[in-house]
Amino acid sequence: MRPARHATPYGRAACRWAVLLLPALWLATPVQAQLVPSLAAFQFSNGVHPTFDATFESTSERDVSRFWYNELKAASMRVTNKKEMVGYAARIPAASTDTLQVLIAVERSKAFQSTTVHIAFFTRIGYIGPDSPERELGGCMEWVRQRMVSLQRQLAQTAVAAGQRDLGNLSRQLDMLQREEQRMENSLRRTRQRMEQAAKDSTQSAEQLAQLAMAPDTAGTDSATRAAQDKQRRKDLARWQDRSKRSAYTKQDMQQKEQDLQWALKKSKEDQAAKQAQVERQEAVVRDLREKMQAIR
Known part of the structure; x- marks a missing residue:
């Protein structure tokens, strides 16, 4: 279990330092975009020390710990990571010409869904605290602030990339729905054409069957001719009866298919409207993420 954070005994001095530091930072960038570490204190394994705290919202403790470990490793001769991270012989030229020892503890707050990094120099x-000389205090403050900005940018870029991927997936899904709608419209057009042709075939079959139903004129013909005519008549009758049945079946099938396609097209339009709304919402999310990333200073 990680040690609990303790209230700082450096409150008044921290406020004096904040009054001196923040106006200079506000001149450089808008205050709402400025990332500034806070001065506090934390219970490390070897005691309570003044700290520079950096808090990150909605971020995993593992990602934050990995980032600060790599930063500490880059600045130090040696790094240990047991009860807390400790960087030995760390060089921070803006704070001191000599080497420093840096202690870092990462604390996750489940209640506020945030991760706080406590850094002691x-x-x-x-230990560097509110009453330390201005160079040491300002140098350590800026070292932490620069890395806060770097990590926040990394996190923001990751969030933008994830949001863009989600937007791409939604856009592809919308495109698939639109393509499917086009295929169904083409199928509906062909279905109606077949239904019209079936109706024409049915009418033609009825006319031919009506003619074949009438008694043929056999006056003046011999028996052989009459037999041949009768045989042909039976063949024509069977052919037109078959054609009449097939046209009736086709018409019935096409009518059912037309109904199914009309229902599917209606459902497709509803799905497209819902998907379009999702795309627009995700576009707004990505815009918001980009704006937040650009505002990081």
Whole structure:
């Protein structure tokens, strides 16, 4: 279990430092976009020390820990990671010409869905805190702030990339729905054409069957001719009866298919409207994520 965070005994001095520091930062960038670490104190394994705290919202503790470990490793001769991260012989030129020891503890708050990094700097004169010389205090503050900006940018870029992927997936799904609608419209057009042709075939079959139903004129013909005519008549009758049945079946099938396609097209339009709304919402999400990323200073 990680040690609990303790209230800082450096409140008044921290406020004095904040009053001196923030106006200079506001001149550089808009205040709402400025990331500034807070001065506090934290219970490390070797005692309570003044810290520079950096808080990150909706971020995994693992990602935050990995980032600060790599940053500490880049600045230090040696790094250990047992009860907390400790960087030995760390060089932060803006804070001190000598090397420092840096302690980092990462604390996850489940209640607020945030991760706080507690960073303590130890020099030959002791731990850097609100009452430390301006160079040491300002140098450590800026070292932490720069890395806060770097991590926030990484997190923002990851969020934008994930949002863009989701937007791409939704756009592809919408495109598939639109393509499917086009296929169904083409199928509906062909279905209606076949239904019209079946109706024509049915009418023609009825006319031919009506003619074949009438008694043929056999006056003046011999028996052989009459037999041949009768045989042909039976063949024509069977052919037109078969054609009449097939046209009736086709018409019935096409009518059912037309109904099915009309229902499917109606459902497709509803699905497209819902998907389009999802796309627009995701576009707004991506725009918001991009704006937040651009606002990080």
